[in-house]
Amino acid sequence: MNVVQAVVPGARRRAAALSWRRLVRSPNLLIGCAVLVLVIGAAVFAGQIAPYNPIDEAFADQLKSPSWLHLFGTDEFGRDIFSRVLYGARIALGAGIVADGIAIVFGVFFGVVSGYFGGRVDAVIMRGVDVMLAFPYLLLAMIVVAILGPSLINAMIAIGVVYTPQFARLVRGAVLAIREQEFVEAARGLGGGAVRILGRHVLPNILSPIMVMTTLTVGFAIVETAGLSFLGLGASPPTPEWGSMLATGRSFMLTAPWIATFPGLAILVTVIGFNLVGDGLRDLLDPRLRGRGF
Amino acid sequence: MLKYIARRFVQLVPVLLGVSILVFVGIHLIPGDPAELMLGDKGTAEDLARLRHQLGLDQPIYIQYARFLAGAVQGDFGISIRTRQSAIWEIGQALPVTIQLSAAALLFAVVFGLAIGVFAARHPRSLADTGAMIGVLVGISMPVFWTGILLLLVFGGLLGWLPIGSLLDQGMAWHHVTGMPLVDGVFTGNWAVARSAAWHLVLPVVTLGLASMATIARMSRSTMLEVLGLDYVRTARAKGVVERRVVSRHALRNALLPVVTLVGLQLGLLLSGAVLTETIFALPGLGRLAITSILARDYPVVEGVVLIAAAIFVLANLLVDLLYAYLDPRIRYA
C-alpha cells in the first residue's frame, strides 16, 4: 500500500466522523443552512404561505407602503410584493442552478483540461477564455439570447455562458498550483493514469475555490438578470422574478423604495445563505485544515 | 522569461482576431440593424433601403468583415453610425474616464479587501469572522444601482457632502492631457479641477469597488486559511516566530497568489461592468458607450470597444501572470 493511498482514505474517514461536531460548532454552516432552509421553504411553500395571487392587478391598491395588510407593500399594479417575493424564490433558485450549473460543468471541464495537460491545449483554451472574458457581458448575453430566442431560461443560459470563462480560469489556476505538489508527483510516479489522478487527487482539491466561486456567483446570477431585464432580455411579464422586480423598483427608488428593497433583500439573504454554507463546507472538506485540531 | 513574454505578445494576435470575428458575427446575429434603429418608429421603406445601402449593410457579410479588418489593423475602426465621428475618437473620449474609475475602484478593492480577508482568516470560525463575511456579502449582493442610488441619496441628497453625478462641477473646463480629470488636474497644477474630480470620484469608486472588494476579501480569507494551516507555517510557529511575522512573511505571499489571479479577472469585470455605475453617476465612460452602441447597433464602435477592451484585458493578465511567477518561485514559465 503506497503512502498516498494510506493517507487519503484515512483522512476521509476522519472527516466524516467529525462532520456532525463541526456542523454544530461552525457558525457559518449553521446560519447558512438556516437561511437556505428559509429560502427553499419559501420557494416550495409559496402557494400555501402567500396571502395574495402574485399576478392579480388592482390599481386601487397601488404603491402602498408596507403594512399589516401588505407586509412588503404593493407595486405600481397593486400587486402584493410579499407574495411576489415568495413565488420569485422558485425562479431565483432556478436561475442560480441553471446559470451556475452551466458555468461549473463547462468551466471545470475546460479549466481542468487546460491546467492539467498544459502546452498547446492550455494555450488554445486560455485564448478562448481571454476572448470571452474581454467581451462586455451584455453583448455576450444578447448574442446568446439572439441565437436562442427571448425567454427566461435562455437568459439564465446566457449568464451561465458569461460565467464559464471565470470558472475555467480559476480552476486552471488551482490545478496549476496543485499539479506541482508532491502527492500528485508521487501518484504520477507510481503510474496512475491521467483520469485517475484527476478524479482522485486533483478534483477534490479544487473543490474549495469552485465552491467559493459558485456560492458567490449564485447571487450575481440573480442580480445580473435585473440588468438583462431592463433591456427586455429577462423574464417576460408578469413573471414575479426578483431581477425584473428590481428593474421596476429602480424607477421608484425615490418614491416607493420598498419595491426594489424587498426583492433586493431577498437576493441578499439568498446569497448570504449560499456563501455561508459554501464557506462552511469548504472549511470541512479542505484536507489541509485538518491539522489545526478542534 | 523574455521568450515567454515575447510568446505571450504573439499570442495577442489570434486572441484579437478571434475577438474580432466573434463580435462581428455576434452583433450581426442580433436582430435589428443600425438603419432600422435610426429610423425607429418612423421612416419609409425607401429610407430604410437608402440608409442600408449607404451604410454598406446590403453587402455580403464577409466583405463587410474584410473591410472592417483592413481598417482595424491600421487603428481605424470606421465611422460611428450614430454620431458620424470617427469610432476611435469616440472610444478615445470614453476610455480614460473608465480607466480612472476602474483603477481607483481596484485600488479601493485590493486595500480594503485584503485587510478584511486577512483579518477574518486570523480569527476563523469566530463570530467576528462570520460577521465580517456577512458584512462583505451584504456589500456585494446589493444591486449596484441600489447601492449607488442609496449612496447618492444619503451623501449627495440628504447630507450634501458629495456631488451628485458627473465628472466635475457644472461648467468646469479642464485642459485634456490624458482625458482623466483627476490626473490632468494634478499634472497641470489645476487644483480646483483635481479636487472637484476627486470628490466626484468617491461615490462611484465605492459603488463599483464594493463587489470586487468583497470578492477579494473572501478569496484572500480562503487562501490565507489554507496557507496558515500548512506545514511550513506550523513549523515557523513552532520555532517561535512572532505571529505577525508568520502572517506577513510566510503566509501572505503565498496566500496572495490566487488573489492576484482574481485581480486580473476583476480588471476585466470592472472595465465591462462599470456600465451601471457610469449610468447612475453620469460618467461618460466606456461602459456607457458600449451599451449605447450595442443598443443602437453602432457596429464600428461596438467592434472598436470590444477589441480595445480585449487588448487591455489580455495585457493586464499578462502582467498578472508575470506577477504570479514573481510571487511563487515554484512556477516557472519556459
Add this chain to the structure above:
Amino acid sequence: MRHLIIRRLLPLMLAVAIVPVGLYSMGYAQAQTPKTLVIAIGADQTGLDPQTVENNESGFVMSTIFDSIVNYKPGSSDVGPGLAESWTISPDGKVYTFHIRHGVTFHDGTPMNARTVAQDVDRAINPSNPCYVLARKDVDTYDDFTFGTAKDGTVAKMDVLDDYTLRFTLPQPNAPFITSLAMIWQGIMSPAATKQYNCDAGQHPVGTGPFKFVEAVRNDHITLDANPAYWGGKPKVDRIIFQIVPESATRMLQLERNQAQILADVPPSDYSRVTGNKDLKLYTAPGLTILGVAMSNDLGPFKDVRVRQAMNYAVDKDAINKGLYGGATTASQGMPPVLWGYNKSVEPYPYDVAKAKQLLTEAGFASGFSTEMIVYANPRGYNPIGGAKLGEAVQGYLAKVGVNVKITQYEWGAYLDHYRHTPWEGFAISGWSGDNGDPDNFLGDLFEWDDVAGHQRTNDNSRHHDVAYDKLLVQGRQVTDQAKRADLYMQANKLLHDDAPWIFINHTNQVRATRANVTGFQLNPLQMFFHMEQVGLQ
C-alpha cells in the same frame, strides 16, 4: 502586516469621515457667478446640423441655437413668424412667398437674408448641390418629408425673388408644408459654416438663435452662451448647459440640490416627488402623442371588427392612465385632442366587461381565445413607462374576458425588427410622437393604406385598411383651407374610432420639472426648447 495596514488606512478613513461640507459647496458656488441654467437630459446629442439628425436630444440643443423660416408660437404648435416676418400662400395652395426679416446675422457674422437662407435650403432640394443632404451617407433627415424628393418629382422649387423675398413652388398643394417648415429639423444653418466644415457643421453649429454653441464634451455636457443680439429679445440667462445624466433618480436628486434647474424628462413615478417639494415646479401639458396596443387587423380573430371593439371595451383605460401614467388623457381616436381636426363628439370606449363579452360571443368567441403580444421594455417618448408595463396591465384585463395573452418581451432593436418587418399576429405595443403638428402626420402615417400602391403606408403596422378612411386622408392633403381640412379629419377620426384598429390607450402628457425660481418657462407640444430667451432665473 495587519498593524501596518490599519496604520495606513486609519488616517485615510478619518480624513474621509471629517469631510467638510464647505469644500464641495465652495467649488459649487464658483460655477454660479454668470447666470447659468443647467438642463438635465438623458442622452447625448449625436450632431447639431438640423437637416442631418432626427433624435430628440439633438433637437433639444438645436432648438436653442437655430431658427427656422417660420417658428412655432411660444407654447403652441401653431405657426408664427420666424426668420420670415410674414408670408402669403397662393389660392391654389402651391406657391408660398416668404418676406424675410431685416437686420439679423448668424452667430458667425454672416448676414441672414433670402440668399443665405436659400443657400442652406438648397442642400435639401437640389441634387447637384455638393452638400445635397439626401446623397450623404447614413444621415436620417426630414428633408424629403418637408420638401419632397427630386427622384419622385415631388420636390419643391425654390426661387430667390430679391434679397428679402423667398418663394417656394410645390408641384402639388401640400397643406402640411408650412408646419413642417417650422420644425427644428428645418432650422437654418449658416452656409459659411457648412462650407467651412466640408458640408457637415454638426460639431460646429452656427445659427441665428438665442444661444451660441460653445463646446460639447461627448456624453457629458453641451455649453451654450447667450446671443445678446438675438432678434427675438436678449436672453435672460448668460449661459445654458445641457448636462447628460442617464439615470432618472440621479436627475431628480440633482434638481433637488439645485445642481440642475430644469429636467427635460420626468417619469410618472417621480411626479409626486416634485409636487411635494415647494422648491420645485411641475409643468404638465397635453402631449402631441398617441399610445395604443395595435392589433393585427388582417390576421386571426382580429379580422372581425367586433373583436377589436370588444378588446377596447375590455380594458379599463382610465384606471391604467391614472394608475400608471400619472393622469394621461384617455384616447378615443387616432390623434390627440390638442391637435385641430380632433373630433370632440367621439368618446373613448368605456370599460364594460359585459359588452366586451357580448361582442365576442357575437363574433363567435364566446369562450375567448389565446393569442400573443410582443412588447419592448424601454421607455419611449409617447410611452414613459415602457412597453412591458402596458402589456402587463392590458394582459390582466383581457384575461377577465377570456382572452389569454402570452407576452414575449424583446429588446428594442429586436422589437422593431419583429414589429415592422414580420407579419405578426396578435397584439403589439405601438405609438407615435407628432413631428409637425399636422393631423396627417398621425392619421395618415399610422393608419392609412396606400390604395394606389396597393400596400399599407410604412408605419401602418397594424395593417389597417379602410377605403373610405383613405379617401378622406388623400382629400385632406389636397385642400389648403384649415377649416375644411379639420372637417375631413374629424370624419376620419370617427371612422377610425369605430373601426378600432388599436386598443386606444392614451395621449401621454409632456412633463418637465424646474426649480421654483425659473421664470418664463413654457412647454410646447413639439417637446423642443423653443424660446429659451424668455427663461430667467430669479
